[in-house]
Amino acid sequence: MRTRMTARCCLTMLLLGTTAIVLSGCNEGGDPNAEIGANPKLPELTQYLLPPMNVAHVVGWKQGETPTVAPGLKIEALATGLQHPRSLYTLPNGDVLVVESKAPPAPPPKRPKDIIMGFVESWATSGGSTGPSNRITLLHDANGDGIPESKSVYIDHLNSPFGVALVGNDLYVANTDAIVKYPYRPGETEMKAQGTTLMELPGGPIDHHWTKSLVASKDGSLLYVGVGSNSNITENGIEAEKNRADILEVNRDSGRWRVFASGLRNPNGLSFEPQSGALWTVVNERDEIGPDLVPDYMTSVKDGAFYGWPYSYYGQHVDPRVMPQRPDLVAKAIPPDYALSSHVAPLGMVFYTADALPQAYRGGAFVGEHGSWNRTPLNGYKVIYVPFSDGKPSGAAQDVVTGFLNNDNQARGRPVGLAVDKTGALLIADDVGNTVWRVTATGS
Amino acid sequence: MTPADNLQPTAQIARHPIHVMLVPVPITCFVGALITDIVYYFTAEMMWADFSAWLLVVGLIVGVLAAIAGLTDFIGNRGIRNLSAAWLHMFGNVAVLVVAFFNVLIHTRDAWTSVVPTGIILSIITVLILPVTGWLGWTMVYRHGVAVDRVGVAP
Numbered sequence: 001m002r003t004r005m006t007a008r009c010c011l012t013m014l015l016l017g018t019t020a021i022v023l024s025g026c027n028e029g030g031d032p033n034a035e036i037g038a039n040p041k042l043p044e045l046t047q048y049l050l051p052p053m054n055v056a057h058v059v060g061w062k063q064g065e066t067p068t069v070a071p072g073l074k075i076e077a078l079a080t081g082l083q084h085p086r087s088l089y090t091l092p093n094g095d096v097l098v099v100e101s102k103a104p105p106a107p108p109p110k111r112p113k114d115i116i117m118g119f120v121e122s123w124a125t126s127g128g129s130t131g132p133s134n135r136i137t138l139l140h141d142a143n144g145d146g147i148p149e150s151k152s153v154y155i156d157h158l159n160s161p162f163g164v165a166l167v168g169n170d171l172y173v174a175n176t177d178a179i180v181k182y183p184y185r186p187g188e189t190e191m192k193a194q195g196t197t198l199m200e201l202p203g204g205p206i207d208h209h210w211t212k213s214l215v216a217s218k219d220g221s222l223l224y225v226g227v228g229s230n231s232n233i234t235e236n237g238i239e240a241e242k243n244r245a246d247i248l249e250v251n252r253d254s255g256r257w258r259v260f261a262s263g264l265r266n267p268n269g270l271s272f273e274p275q276s277g278a279l280w281t282v283v284n285e286r287d288e289i290g291p292d293l294v295p296d297y298m299t300s301v302k303d304g305a306f307y308g309w310p311y312s313y314y315g316q317h318v319d320p321r322v323m324p325q326r327p328d329l330v331a332k333a334i335p336p337d338y339a340l341s342s343h344v345a346p347l348g349m350v351f352y353t354a355d356a357l358p359q360a361y362r363g364g365a366f367v368g369e370h371g372s373w374n375r376t377p378l379n380g381y382k383v384i385y386v387p388f389s390d391g392k393p394s395g396a397a398q399d400v401v402t403g404f405l406n407n408d409n410q411a412r413g414r415p416v417g418l419a420v421d422k423t424g425a426l427l428i429a430d431d432v433g434n435t436v437w438r439v440t441a442t443g444s
Numbered sequence: 445m446t447p448a449d450n451l452q453p454t455a456q457i458a459r460h461p462i463h464v465m466l467v468p469v470p471i472t473c474f475v476g477a478l479i480t481d482i483v484y485y486f487t488a489e490m491m492w493a494d495f496s497a498w499l500l501v502v503g504l505i506v507g508v509l510a511a512i513a514g515l516t517d518f519i520g521n522r523g524i525r526n527l528s529a530a531w532l533h534m535f536g537n538v539a540v541l542v543v544a545f546f547n548v549l550i551h552t553r554d555a556w557t558s559v560v561p562t563g564i565i566l567s568i569i570t571v572l573i574l575p576v577t578g579w580l581g582w583t584m585v586y587r588h589g590v591a592v593d594r595v596g597v598a599p
Contacts, residue, residue, distance in 0.1 A: 047553060047557055048553070049546070049549045049550070050549055050552070051552050051553075110490075110494050111494050111497045111498070111552075112497055112498060112501045112548075112552075113497065113552045231554070232554050233554045233555055234490075234554075234555050235490060235554035235555045235558075236490065237489070237490040237491070288553065288554060320556065320557055321553070321554055321555040321556050321557045321558075322555060322556060323488040323555065323556035323560075324488055
């Protein structure tokens with residue numbers, strides 16, 4: 001009897017011990033800066049026993065607190081008290097549109113995991129009940145001193161909007177389920193007219209990656225819209241991914257559209273590189289195969305190109321989680337141009353063509369990194385600058401705006417969309433700090 | 445004195461043993477999860493993997509409740525503890541729950557590797573242990589009369 005009891009105790013201890021070791025399994029990432037630039041060295045993929053989650057608790061900005069800027073720059077709030085500002089657009093007269101947006105309602109859980117992850121993620125997304133969002137606020141700052149003379153709700157009751165593009169007097173808003181056209185009249189502080197739908201976009205009922213980035217071609221005839229995937233890695237079924245993980249090209253006159261490029265898991269920050277005229281995007285890559293996989297990236301987008309998702313990443317690195325596999329597509333997947341490090345969640349990008357910021361920031365791209373939620377240590381939560389020459393990234397990325405995390409790794413804010421205002425200042429939408437930040441040169 | 449007279453369960457409701465009332469749920473769920481894993485293996489249709497995930501979680505939760513009831517009977521009655529079948533039954537079913545626990549975690553992965561190969565292997569192991577522990581459980585009840593109420597039955 002005694003030996004039996006001892007045996008039982010030993011077995012129990014053994015089981016508990018193994019469980020503890022396995023569950024505390026390593027999720028420590030390596031040096032995130034090692035994965036920045038062209039041709040990053042990728043580690044072997046690892047599969048988890050527990051889905052990795054490391055969410056920064058939201059504390060918000062206290063009175064007088066601001067993000068930290070690189071030397072030669074200063075930062076001030078352009079507008080505060082907003083409701084999840086996620087993207088920004090500067091109109092020709094200098095007015096700034098702030099797109100305030102909330103995620104569409106979550107679909108019913110498909111798996112027990114959805115319930116748990118939804119609960120944990122709710123800590124990260126700005127926490128607590130919030131007021132009216134899903135609208136566009138107009139900031140009017142006629143003298144360009146960074147203190148708007150007026151702030152008004154420009155368009156209300158939108159459906160999780162994100163991208164905005166103005167062509168002539170046609171103002172396009174990319175809701176999560178459609179591109180809607182409004183008649184723009186300079187100086188108006190409130191849109192009186194109803195919008196008309198140019199084209200429907202893949203929206204609910206799942207709508208996993210819901211932000212639809214939008215940009216117009218230089219001649220104004222075409223619109224490009226980014227449509228993110230409907231899952232991490234096809235776990236909602238491949239049929240849910242129809243026309244997703246794509247950049248679509250839309251004819252502005254007819255509304256006819258086609259897939260311009262595919263295999264881009266969650267493309268945002270669509271912008272034209274000023275020297276080459278090429279379309280660029282920042283992309284959020286897949287999760288749950290390691291703290292250092294897969295690096296998010298920025299890339300030029302070639303017509304008809306396939307960038308891997310879901311079947312492979314960075315060219316021909318096959319993802320074993322996708323079945324059936326498609327060796328034919330993997331063979332033609334092209335690697336992206338420039339890695340930004342894993343899980344930084346780039347959601348905004350703007351090329352800097354003005355001349356108000358120091359010389360070091362001209363000609364390249366600013367990228368807003370929303371920050372990681374499944375990696376230790378946290379990664380992203382900053383705005384970086386990637387220098388360009390001859391239409392390509394040239395050199396290391398530099399931190400420009402940091403301090404969105406405090407010393408205890410709590411989120412005071414999270415940068416999303418970027419824009420450059422009429423004076424050449426960099427604007428940053430902070431959807432957790434509910435602020436639009438304005439970065440200028442010191443002494444300007 | 446019949447053998448069953450001192451083998452009454454501690455966890456019981458009106459002399460109905462709780463353990464016996466709960467065990468069909470994890471057995472059904474774990475067998476069901478193996479079937480849906482197999483169908484997913486052949487179809488790669490995510491719906492089946494989702495079924496597996498639900499079945500495993502429900503099976504694990506009710507299985508833990510059944511284990512608590514069973515352990516209560518085991519600890520609460522020296523006569524039951526003296527049966528070697530009871531020990532083997534316990535070890536086997538603890539193993540089932542441990543394997544199912546890891547299987548729940550494997551099934552939280554996304555898409556194909558939530559099932560193939562580790563998930564489906566763990567589902568097979570679970571279902572292979574169940575007839576053994578089930579047999580031992582029936583030995584306890586039908587041979588030794590554990591939890592059999594002899595009130596009103598002629599000796």
